[in-house]
Amino acid sequence: MEIVVCVKPVPEAESRLRANASGTAPDTDGVKFVLAGYDESAVEQALLLRQAVPGSKVHAVSLGPPSRTDEVLRAALALGSDSATAAESDAPPMADPIATARGLATAIAARGPCDLLLFGKQAGDDEEGLVGGATAEALGLPFVGFVVDLRFDAAASRLRFRRSVERGEESWESPLPLAVGLQQAWNDPRTATLPAILRSRKAPLARHAAGPGAAVAAASVAERFALPPPRQGAKMIAYRDPQQAASQLVRLLREEAKVFP
Amino acid sequence: MVDFSLSPEAESLRDLARKFARTEMAPHAAECDRTPRFPEEIYRKAHALGLMNLNVPSEYGGSGLGLFDQCLIVEELAYACAGMTTSIIANCLALEPILLGGTPEQRSRFLSPFCASYQLASFCLTEPSGGSDAGALRTRARRDGDAYVLDGEKCFITNAPHAGLYTVFATVDPTLRHRGVTAFVVPRSAEGITPGKDEEKMGHRASSTSTVRFDKVRVPVSDRLLADGEGFGLAMRTLDQTRTPIGALATGIGQAALDHAARYALKRETFGKPIAEHQAIQIKLANMTQAVRAARLLTWQAAWTIDRGEKGTLESSVAKCFASDAALLVADEAIQTFGGYGYMKEYPVEKLLRDAKLTQIYEGANEIQRTVIARELLRGYA
Ligand SMILES: Cc1cc2nc3c(=O)[nH]c(=O)nc-3n(C[C@H](O)[C@H](O)[C@H](O)COP(=O)(O)OP(=O)(O)OC[C@H]3O[C@@H](n4cnc5c(N)ncnc54)[C@H](O)[C@@H]3O)c2cc1C
Numbered sequence: 001m002e003i004v005v006c007v008k009p010v011p012e013a014e015s016r017l018r019a020n021a022s023g024t025a026p027d028t029d030g031v032k033f034v035l036a037g038y039d040e041s042a043v044e045q046a047l048l049l050r051q052a053v054p055g056s057k058v059h060a061v062s063l064g065p066p067s068r069t070d071e072v073l074r075a076a077l078a079l080g081s082d083s084a085t086a087a088e089s090d091a092p093p094m095a096d097p098i099a100t101a102r103g104l105a106t107a108i109a110a111r112g113p114c115d116l117l118l119f120g121k122q123a124g125d126d127e128e129g130l131v132g133g134a135t136a137e138a139l140g141l142p143f144v145g146f147v148v149d150l151r152f153d154a155a156a157s158r159l160r161f162r163r164s165v166e167r168g169e170e171s172w173e174s175p176l177p178l179a180v181g182l183q184q185a186w187n188d189p190r191t192a193t194l195p196a197i198l199r200s201r202k203a204p205l206a207r208h209a210a211g212p213g214a215a216v217a218a219a220s221v222a223e224r225f226a227l228p229p230p231r232q233g234a235k236m237i238a239y240r241d242p243q244q245a246a247s248q249l250v251r252l253l254r255e256e257a258k259v260f261p
Numbered sequence: 262m263v264d265f266s267l268s269p270e271a272e273s274l275r276d277l278a279r280k281f282a283r284t285e286m287a288p289h290a291a292e293c294d295r296t297p298r299f300p301e302e303i304y305r306k307a308h309a310l311g312l313m314n315l316n317v318p319s320e321y322g323g324s325g326l327g328l329f330d331q332c333l334i335v336e337e338l339a340y341a342c343a344g345m346t347t348s349i350i351a352n353c354l355a356l357e358p359i360l361l362g363g364t365p366e367q368r369s370r371f372l373s374p375f376c377a378s379y380q381l382a383s384f385c386l387t388e389p390s391g392g393s394d395a396g397a398l399r400t401r402a403r404r405d406g407d408a409y410v411l412d413g414e415k416c417f418i419t420n421a422p423h424a425g426l427y428t429v430f431a432t433v434d435p436t437l438r439h440r441g442v443t444a445f446v447v448p449r450s451a452e453g454i455t456p457g458k459d460e461e462k463m464g465h466r467a468s469s470t471s472t473v474r475f476d477k478v479r480v481p482v483s484d485r486l487l488a489d490g491e492g493f494g495l496a497m498r499t500l501d502q503t504r505t506p507i508g509a510l511a512t513g514i515g516q517a518a519l520d521h522a523a524r525y526a527l528k529r530e531t532f533g534k535p536i537a538e539h540q541a542i543q544i545k546l547a548n549m550t551q552a553v554r555a556a557r558l559l560t561w562q563a564a565w566t567i568d569r570g571e572k573g574t575l576e577s578s579v580a581k582c583f584a585s586d587a588a589l590l591v592a593d594e595a596i597q598t599f600g601g602y603g604y605m606k607e608y609p610v611e612k613l614l615r616d617a618k619l620t621q622i623y624e625g626a627n628e629i630q631r632t633v634i635a636r637e638l639l640r641g642y643a
Pocket of ligand 1: 351383384385386387388390391392393394416417418419420462465470619622623624625626627628629632
C-alpha cells in the first residue's frame with residue numbers, strides 16, 4: 001500500500017506571532033515551523049499501517065517554500081517515512097486552503113501512486129480542516145473525515161475504520177484508493193530517535209513545483225491579519241495563604257463578577 | 262569567519278534532547294531528588310532514543326556525535342535534572358578510554374554488545390586516598406600468567422551499583438607513580454567485584470555513587486587497554502574529552518536557575534511593584550545572564566576546538582571551570598531572588614544550588630583546572 005501523508009509546517013507553539021508589514025499575514029521572520037501534533041498523529045497512523053501491511057511505503061508531502069517545508073519533511077523522515085516530497089510554493093503560511101489543496105494534489109500526482117491519502121484532523125495553526133477534503137476532490141478521491149482506528153483487512157482488500165459522529169460512532173469499510181482525515185491525536189506518536197534524526201538529515205527531498213494548481217488565483221485572499229486584542233479583566237490573586245486567597249476569590253466572584261449572590 | 266548559529270541538524274538534536282528533558286525527566290526531577298531514587302526507566306528511554314552513548318561511533322551502536330553536538334544535548338538534559346544527566350553521560354566517560362585506547366578488536370568486542378541494549382558503565386579512577394592526584398593510585402594490578410589480578414578500592418564511582426562494565430585504572434607498581442598506571446576493561450560478571458552502598462549526596466541525588474571493591478579480580482591481558490604504564494595518559498586524554506560536556510551540564514543548571522529567577526521576579530510584588538522592577542534584582546538578573554551566556558560560549562568554543570582535532574586542554578579547562586563557577590553563582594542568586602521561598606524545598610531553585618556544587622568538584626576539581634589553565638597559559642610566555 002502506498003500511503004501519502006500530508007504534513008503542514010506550522011509555527012512552533014511557543015512562537016510569538018506578529019503581523020507582517022502589510023498586515024495581511026503573520027510575519028515569518030525568526031519563526032520556527034514544525035510538524036504539528038495532528039500531523040504527527042497522521043504520520044504515526046501511516047507507520048502503524050505500514051507495519052501491519054507488508055510492502056507498504058509511507059510518503060510525506062508538504063507545501064510551502066523550502067524554508068518552511070524542509071524541516072517538517074525531515075521530521076517526518078526521522079519518524080520513519082520512506083520518502084519526502086516538497087510541493088514548492090511561495091504562498092504565505094495559512095494561505096487559501098483551495099490553492100493549497102491544488103498545489104498538494106499536483107505534487108501528489110507527480111510523486112507516484114497513492115492508495116491511501118492521510119491528513120491530520122486540522123492544521124495546528126489556522127485549524128480550518130479544509131485542505132484534506134479539497135485535496136481529495138482535486139485528485140478525484142473519495143474523502144472521509146473524523147476517522148479513528150484505521151485498519152487494513154488484507155483478505156478483503158479493504159480499509160476498516162471508525163468515525164466519530166455526534167452522539168456516537170460509525171463503523172466503515174472502504175476499498176482503496178481513499179483519502180482520510182483523522183480524528184484528533186488518538187494514537188501516541190513515537191519520538192524520532194537520534195540516529196533516525198541524523199539519517200533524515202542526509203536523505204534526499206524530492207521537489208515539485210506546486211503550480212500550476214497553486215498558481216490558479218486563490219479562491220480567497222487574506223485582507224487583514226491581526227492578533228486578538230489582549231484579554232481584559234483577568235485578575236491575578238497573589239497569595240501566600242491559600243485560605244486567604246480562597247476567601248478573596250469568593251468575594252471577587254460574588255461582588256465583582258457577580259457569579260452568585 | 263566564526264559563526265555562532267546552529268545548523269539545522271544541530272537544532273534538531275537539541276530539540277530532541279529538549280523534548281526528552283522536559284517531558285520525561287523534568288516531571289520526576291523533584292521526586293528523584295527528594296527520595297532519592299535512581300530512575301532507571303528514564304535512563305532506559307534515553308538509551309532507546311540514542312541519548313546515551315553519544316560519543317560512541319555509530320559503527321559500534323552509539324550515536325557518533327562530535328563534542329559540540331554532545332554539549333548541546335547535555336545542556337538540555339541538565340536543564341531538567343543535573344543528577345539524571347550525570348548518570349546518563351557517565352557512559353560517555355566510562356567508554357571514552359576504550360574509544361581512545363582500545364584496539365579495533367577491543368572496540369568491537371566491548372562496545373558493540375554494550376551499546377546494543379541498555380547498559381551502564383562506570384569510570385573507576387578515584388580512590389579513597391585521593392582523586393586529584395591520579396598518579397598516586399593504590400589499586401594494584403599484579404601480572405599472573407596471561408592475566409592481571411586487581412586488588413583495591415575505588416570511591417565516588419558514578420553508576421557503580423548498576424553498571425555492567427567498568428573501566429578501571431590500577432597500578433602495576435606504585436613506586437612508578439603515574440608511569441605505573443594501567444587501564445583495564447572489566448565486566449561486572451568478573452569474580453571479586455563488590456560495589457558499595459549508594460552514598461547519601463548533597464545533590465545529583467537521581468544519580469548513584471558508590472565505592473567499588475576489587476578482590477583478586479582476574480582480568481585477561483586481552484582486556485588491558487594500551488600497555489602497562491600508559492593508563493595515566495589515557496585517563497588524562499579521556500578527561501580532556503569529557504570535561505567540556507561538564508561545562509555544558511553546568512550551563513544547563515545555570516540557565517534553569519536564570520529562567521526560574523526571571524519568571525519569579527516578574528510575578529512577585531513588593532513595595533507595590535514586581536521585584537523585577539527593583540534595580541537590585543535587575544542587576545542580579547543581568548549578572549546571571551552574563552554568566553550563563555559566557556559559560557555557554559566558552560563551552561561551545563572548547564567543543565569546537567576539540568572537534569577541529571586540536572587538544573583543547575586550555576579551552577576545556579576554562580570552559581569547565583568557568584561554567585561550574587557560573588552555575589553556582591547563578592543558582593545562589595536565583596535563591597536570593599526567590600527570598601525565603603528560594604530556601605524551601607518546595608521550590609525548584611535550592612536543588613539547583615546543590616546540583617551546581619558538584620560541577621566544581623568532579624571531573625577534575627576547579628583548583629586542578631586552574632593549575633592546568635595557568636600551566637597552559639604560562640607555557641605561551643616562557
Ligand atoms: C558525585 C560524584 C561523582 C563522581 N563520579 C566519579 C566517577 O564516576 N569516577 C571517578 O573516577 N571519580 C568520580 N568522582 C570523583 C571526583 O572526580 C573526585 O572527587 C575529584 O577528582 C576530587 O578528588 P577528591 O575528592 O579525592 O579530592 P582531593 O583530591 O582530596 O582534593 C581535596 C581538595 O584539595 C584540592 N587540591 C587537591 N590537589 C590540589 C593541588 N595540587 N593544588 C591545589 N588544590 C588541590 C582539590 O581541588 C580539593 O578542593 C565523583 C565525585 C563525586 C562527588
